Amino acid sequence: MERLLCVYVEALAEEAPDGSTLRDYSTLLDALSLLCPFTEPVRLGLYALPVRAPSRFFGGEAAVLDVVAATVREVTGHDPSLGIADGLFCAEIAARERVLVAPGATPSFRRRQPLAALGREDLVTTCRRLGLHTVGAFADVERARVAERFNKNAVVLHQVARGELSELATQRDTKLLGRLGRLHGAELSDVQLGFFGQRGDDDRAHAAAQRVQSRLGAGGVVVASLRGGRVPEDRATLVPWGSPASPARDDAPWPGQLRSPSPATTLRVRQGVELHDGNAEMVRVSSRGLLSARPRTLLSPEGRRDVIWHAGPWPSLEGWWGRSRRRAHLQLLLGGGEAVLLVAEAGRWWLVGLYD
Amino acid sequence: MAPVTGGGYAYEHMFAFPTERPTLPADLVATLRPVALATSRTLPLGEPWSALVPGGGLRRGTTVVVQAPPGSGGLSLALSLVARASVEGHWTGVVGVGDPGVVAIAELGVDLRRVLFVPRPLGAWAESAADLLDGVDLLVVRAPPRCGYGAARRLVDRVRERGTVMIVLVEPNAPWPLPGDLSLTITESRWVTSSRLDARHLTVLVGGRGEAARAVAHVVVVPDRRGRAAR
Numbered sequence: 001m002e003r004l005l006c007v008y009v010e011a012l013a014e015e016a017p018d019g020s021t022l023r024d025y026s027t028l029l030d031a032l033s034l035l036c037p038f039t040e041p042v043r044l045g046l047y048a049l050p051v052r053a054p055s056r057f058f059g060g061e062a063a064v065l066d067v068v069a070a071t072v073r074e075v076t077g078h079d080p081s082l083g084i085a086d087g088l089f090c091a092e093i094a095a096r097e098r099v100l101v102a103p104g105a106t107p108s109f110r111r112r113q114p115l116a117a118l119g120r121e122d123l124v125t126t127c128r129r130l131g132l133h134t135v136g137a138f139a140d141v142e143r144a145r146v147a148e149r150f151n152k153n154a155v156v157l158h159q160v161a162r163g164e165l166s167e168l169a170t171q172r173d174t175k176l177l178g179r180l181g182r183l184h185g186a187e188l189s190d191v192q193l194g195f196f197g198q199r200g201d202d203d204r205a206h207a208a209a210q211r212v213q214s215r216l217g218a219g220g221v222v223v224a225s226l227r228g229g230r231v232p233e234d235r236a237t238l239v240p241w242g243s244p245a246s247p248a249r250d251d252a253p254w255p256g257q258l259r260s261p262s263p264a265t266t267l268r269v270r271q272g273v274e275l276h277d278g279n280a281e282m283v284r285v286s287s288r289g290l291l292s293a294r295p296r297t298l299l300s301p302e303g304r305r306d307v308i309w310h311a312g313p314w315p316s317l318e319g320w321w322g323r324s325r326r327r328a329h330l331q332l333l334l335g336g337g338e339a340v341l342l343v344a345e346a347g348r349w350w351l352v353g354l355y356d
Numbered sequence: 357m358a359p360v361t362g363g364g365y366a367y368e369h370m371f372a373f374p375t376e377r378p379t380l381p382a383d384l385v386a387t388l389r390p391v392a393l394a395t396s397r398t399l400p401l402g403e404p405w406s407a408l409v410p411g412g413g414l415r416r417g418t419t420v421v422v423q424a425p426p427g428s429g430g431l432s433l434a435l436s437l438v439a440r441a442s443v444e445g446h447w448t449g450v451v452g453v454g455d456p457g458v459v460a461i462a463e464l465g466v467d468l469r470r471v472l473f474v475p476r477p478l479g480a481w482a483e484s485a486a487d488l489l490d491g492v493d494l495l496v497v498r499a500p501p502r503c504g505y506g507a508a509r510r511l512v513d514r515v516r517e518r519g520t521v522m523i524v525l526v527e528p529n530a531p532w533p534l535p536g537d538l539s540l541t542i543t544e545s546r547w548v549t550s551s552r553l554d555a556r557h558l559t560v561l562v563g564g565r566g567e568a569a570r571a572v573a574h575v576v577v578v579p580d581r582r583g584r585a586a587r
């Protein structure tokens with residue numbers, strides 16, 4: 001069961017007649033999502049955050065509580081009730097009680113809750129007559145006894161009591177996600193129809209890219225562009241998001257360009273492979289740009305693959321700035337139906353692209 | 357057991373439990389803003405998908421699951437889905453595609469100026485995807501082989517809440533743990549060759565929920581001789 005931090009804000013639990021509650025709830029959700037992207041809107045007034053990753057990031061659960069409490073105060077002006085336990089059922093109780101259930105202590109915490117925590121008056125009344133007052137006492141009843149005495153809802157509650165299910169079905173507002181989505185949709189269309197045209201979209205994308213970069217480092221987000229060149233691995237430019245735009249544009253026709261379709265994966269670091277003919281001899285490209293034999297087998301670190309068809313080689317000799325570079329590209333169709341792009345250079349074969 | 361304190365909160369001992377629980381809020385939907393126009397709830401699809409996908413577009417807030425064996429064209433197919441929307445000004449995020457074939461993506465018709473790549477999210481693929489969801493309209497995710505149910509469900513919930521379209525690329529031996537709203541499953545992949553690789557014919561099972569509940573097999577060409585998706 002996952003360790004959850006529940007955030008309960010009483011002021012956002014009751015819907016105000018002017019409809020502002022949902023908007024405030026959404027604003028706080030955005031703020032909490034900056035701390036932990038997996039903040040879950042459970043229902044109005046209640047959020048749940050898986051606490052393991054943030055506590056590593058902020059340095060302990062206490063630090064997460066501090067920063068969450070500060071965020072809620074800053075955004076809403078109200079003090080939240082916070083609690084941590086395993087599973088949503090216990091985490092919500094913990095939040096209302098403002099307690100941290102120590103790791104591993106959730107089962108005993110759950111067992112000593114009064115039966116009313118399961119939220120069914122009828123169950124509480126019947127069980128009281130049977131002398132069962134706590135969740136733990138109810139959990140100790142055999143499942144078969146529960147099934148014969150109560151209906152199937154009670155069997156589900158029994159599973160929650162035993163910790164086999166982490167939450168009650170009534171804890172989540174199933175319509176809430178849809179309502180938040182519509183709220184966003186409404187805001188989005190306002191921006192698009194409004195004064196600034198598409199600007200809103202670009203700003204949103206930039207903000208998101210910045211968030212990922214702060215998580216993964218400057219090279220975490222990259223953008224791509226094309227420049228002139230003969231082969232796919234030369235034509236692609238990938239630069240970290242935010243670096244100065246590359247002035248080169250792919251607008252001129254390039255003689256001898258390898259024709260489309262291009263491989264959907266172009267390896268950034270090309271991978272050394274061996275290409276053999278039927279006699280397990282290495283296939284070579286002659287100085288006239290011809291293959292020494294028909295390729296039969298491709299040997300790569302991933303294993304040995306049969307070559308069932310090939311096209312090329314397409315040789316190219318580039319002599320820029322005095323450094324000449326002789327290469328030849330070869331397309332292969334492998335036994336499993338996959339197609340790959342190889343290049344021969346400096347007496348070796350390299351895998352440069354996958355048509356995946 | 358002595359109480360352990362942290363951040364001003366004491367680890368629990370025994371507490372009385374209040375029996376009154378908050379009731380769910382009364383339904384006051386009428387006080388909310390009107391729903392946005394139907395067209396803004398759908399992102400456009402280009403050829404050939406507009407004719408093959410129920411509704412002819414990608415509904416915002418939904419998840420598309422593209423399942424394909426490795427090397428059979430799943431990545432090309434997933435990227436072909438975003439091409440039209442990208443040309444019309446929508447932003448796309450691509451998470452977990454380590455070495456994107458930029459030329460191929462451009463050939464598919466995607467506008468590279470509005471694509472953010474997160475090639476190596478390392479351990480934080482789900483967090484990176486969640487971060488990007490806020491800023492893009494379409495998100496292509498190559499899910500790691502062991503993607504847990506919890507992480508998947510949280511992403512799907514967030515996609516629904518943000519009105520993004522998420523396209524998840526998975527392999528048959530590590531399927532997406534949730535059913536997709538729309539699912540595109542490559543069942544057969546065949547290259548047509550001449551003096552070079554010409555075109556790839558994919559047999560795709562188009563299924564999902566609602567209108568797409570009955571899965572139908574279609575043959576599409578991804579990529580064709582020009583590198584585009586076609587029928």
